[in-house]
Amino acid sequence: MEPLRIAMFSDSALPILNGVSVSVDALVGELRNQGHSVHLYTARYPHYRDPDANTYRFRALETPISRGYPVAIPPFYRMLHKFRRQEYDVVHTHTPFVLGMVGLRWAESHGLPIVSTYHTLYDRYSHYFRLLPRRYIRFRIAKHTNFYYNHVDHVLTPSEASMKWLKRHSVSTPTTVVPTGIPRGPMLERAEMRQALGIPPDARILLYVGRLAQEKNLGVLLEAAAAVCREDPRARLWLVGDGPYRQECVDIVRRSGIGDRVRFVGFVPRAEVDRYYAAADLFVFSSITETQGLVVQEAMTHGLPAVVVAGGGAGASVVDGLNGFVVKNEAGELARTIQRVLRDEPLYSRLTEQAPRSVRDLGVPAMGERVLAVYRQVIRDQRESANADRFAWV
Structure with missing residues (x-):
């Protein structure tokens, strides 16, 4: 043709x-x-x-x-x-x-x-x-x-x-x-990326990638992160991205008492975002305004399971128990599911193994x-x- x-x-x-x-x-x-x-x-x-x-x-x-x-x-x-x-x-x-x-x-x-x-x-x-x-x-x-x-x-x-x-x-x-x-970049070595980003070996990094904006439903994510951090001293939340809702997010984190457990990474050039996917332990996403949720699939290519709030198309590629979980738009349920994935080692291993396979055709x-x-x-x-x-x- x-x-x-x-x-x-x-x-x-x-x-x-x-x-x-x-x-x-x-x-x-x-x-x-x-x-x-x-x-x-x-x-x-x-x-x-x-x-x-x-x-x-x-x-x-x-x-x-x-x-x-x-x-x-x-x-x-x-x-x-x-x-x-x-x-x-x-x-x-x-x-x-x-x-x-x-x-x-x-x-x-x-x-x-x-x-x-x-x-x-x-x-x-x-x-x-x-x-x-x-x-x-x-x-x-x-x-x-x-x-x-x-x-x-x-x-x-x-x-x-x-x-x-x-x-x-x-x-x-x-x-x-x-x-x-999903563009396929080189697979990065997890231990190397964690060391480069200064992540302690025992830390459990919850990763969000996207704009910091009101429509991303970040209040639910931050409330859930506060509950997880209170229960698990190893848990950390990293937010990669910037936007008009950043100061509100900072204020929520301060009021929640987890200011030392949340890192606002800020804007990261696209070529460097893969480093954060490779270094993290679990991808968390609360937006209910996406048509697809491309970042969820990008995270899975690096073996990151995802816990995603239901609504819009962000959870379209998530299969419960296979590569992550889709939960109600409720901070309590989001926190409980994150805790379950982090605590259950056999479940976590299965999710990390299946995540990249599940998006292979995309x-x-x-x-x-x-x-x-x-x-x-x-x-x-x-x-x-x-x-x-x-x-x-x-």
Whole structure:
């Protein structure tokens, strides 16, 4: 088959570090490895220089509700001229907002098929719009979700949970579940990583990786960690990541009396996060707003069992008793399950053995193949529709 020319649009891309940017980066790299030409359109990030000549950056500004996430601003005419020169086969958007709308409009005006990935349960982020009632914001997000994803040719989503969420918003566009592929880095030696990070041999490290944000449900995690730390003097909680909820988390930890047992590691470059996975004992995740929970699967590739709060798609890859446990959104149950895993050595050994095996098939090449199949399908459907319209006039 002939290689494709693909235009990708995303409001979020590296160096911003989140599930969307990681997914986009992995997919772009895999498609290029397979010989396709991929051009990424995203927002300009301060002081960042792209190593990739096929990344196009729109002028952008940060707003009070998008700190750390610059938003593209018009006019877009110069970028439109660059887009037109490329003669793409398909457009793929990864966000439904500013650049998602640009990608949709440009695809429509150029007669190109368009695919969009639904990465995020956006109405769970309504608390960032502080000047308007939360119920109104959720209503507007639901309306936009319905509008946007019903105007593309095909929707991709990383989990069954997020596909159900789209159905709740009356999205009727054909939808395919394609889990985000996990980049396979080199396996790191646990003892070496623990020594490098200064972890005592008998410490039991509970690891969280992700943004420190209100929608991540961190209050439940910190309350559970306090209960675990009171029962087990070896337990420590490490939080890798940063965000607007950091100070609130610090305050909760201080009030809980476990300030010396919790480490706020802060932002860690993606290339170095694997060291923390390799050194930890158990992955803990409390967010109920994820469509997939990519960090859960990344942790499992390093043999980390996961204890995950039910809700959203974060627990989709967790099988109780095989590679971890999914628990109710309740601090007490989360703490009891963590304690059970840490105390029961045979159980813990079985979970650590099965965790990497359980995500073996979630590789980037498999993701690339499934996405390509969707691209070719929408291209074929558009050509058949055009031919049908042509014959209708005969």
